[in-house]
């Protein structure tokens with residue numbers, strides 16, 4: 001027997017119309033070179049109508065991929081709504097990719113139109129003659145483009161001005177593709193994740209609930225996380241659905257600019273990766289500036305370092321740790337304390353908050369061991385973390401080379417983790433970053449976290465290097481804080497680690513480096529370090 005409820009399609013068109021009808025007064029602030037551009041949801045939705053009309057005028061049809069090469073801005077936001085709601089697919093391009101990879105993803109997606117920030121035209125220029133499927137280029141600019149407009153390209157503002165203000169949004173199926181995002185690709189080519197309207201709508205609801213990020217209408221949300229990285233974690237869609245204000249920093253990501261924006265816009269909620277959030281903290285500490293409106297910082301993308309949690313808490317700002325992946329839209333887990341933990345000692349509470357956390361509603365997780373059996377939820381037994389749920393990818397977009405990541409209805413994350421009895425995940429490492437020493441595994445992430453607690457260490461990355469006796473041993477690459485280089489000897493780091501990790505985990509050597517190389521989305525790029533130190537000569541004693 002079937003229920004008697006409406007057959008209601010979960011589409012972003014509903015979110016767009018909700019923003020228009022219910023939250024038209026909410027503000028969107030977008031930082032440009034000349035200052036902060038502010039307008040309201042009413043303006044954003046009207047301009048989305050015109051953008052859809054303009055794109056239809058350029059021949060865009062349902063299912064076409066529209067690439068965006070842009071910083072976080074109000075025009076990019078208009079595309080976030082107009083493109084999926086007209087039935088096309090928003091393909092956010094990672095502007096930090098190497099031109100060869102950029103050309104690869106544009107060609108793989110067969111983008112027909114590109115929306116490009118004027119400041120990124122030099123990047124487009126590097127690939128323009130290698131992307132034959134791109135028929136039209138539309139340039140998003142803050143001022144008149146004049147001679148700066150490449151031949152044959154369109155000016156975004158001129159297109160909108162010429163378009164009709166009445167676009168008839170089509171009826172969509174919730175399973176229609178809405179957005180496409182390629183993973184950062186630490187190995188092989190980037191792989192496309194194709195989100196549906198349904199997955200994005202459910203994801204937005206799932207991550208906003210009180211025990212996740214508790215985003216409310218009265219929040220002012222600053223998305224430091226780029227709009228090309230897993231849809232800026234879904235925050236632009238949360239704004240439309242929940243009615244919170246949105247603050248978009250453009251390319252102005254240095255801490256001072258971010259703090260200016262937090263101050264001028266009254267930001268209450270920030271989402272960003274640890275690297276940038278750490279830089280924000282350093283600046284606040286050094287400048288003595290205060291951010292009294294800020295209530296919560298969502299940190300994800302890499303493990304939350306303990307010092308970051310403690311430093312912000314000392315300022316009265318709550319830090320919430322979450323784990324996710326492009327393939328999970330990205331919300332996987334979030335770490336919140338439960339009621340019965342209220343009386344726990346502070347140290348225990350911190351331990352829980354530094355875990356990756358328990359799954360979001362509708363996401364299911366399990367740990368699979370090498371022999372194919374499922375690990376118990378004992379908080380100790382580690383294996384590969386697998387996920388399934390309505391916003392988890394079931395395949396990569398037209399890429400059979402990644403098929404082995406999907407089996408029996410589950411997605412293999414490539415992360416090694418354990419899960420405790422209450423469902424809290426503890427990430428041990430990426431499968432490919434673990435150090436295999438004499439047949440036993442050492443977690444590079446655990447070592448890094450402890451080393452980064454050393455008062456004179458700014459950053460640390462641990463990599464596996466071949467070893468004649470143990471197959472692999474850990475090498476610690478440390479970045480000293482200013483004027484501390486002399487203090488970071490091999491023995492000093494090993495002394496710091498002793499008692500904090502098992503003795504056989506102690507890195508056999510320590511090298512001081514100027515900075516940890518980062519991937520295009522700000523994560524440690526250990527591939528580069530592995531290559532640099534592949535012939536490292538171990539000290540005699542090791």
Ligand code: AMP
Nearest residue numbers: 184300301302303322323324325326427
């Ligand atoms: P991406 O798809 O680029 O966002 O990368 C996803 C990967 O980032 C995950 O598979 C993890 O390895 C890593 N990651 C994301 N969030 C966290 C976290 N909170 N702690 C540790 N690693 C994380």
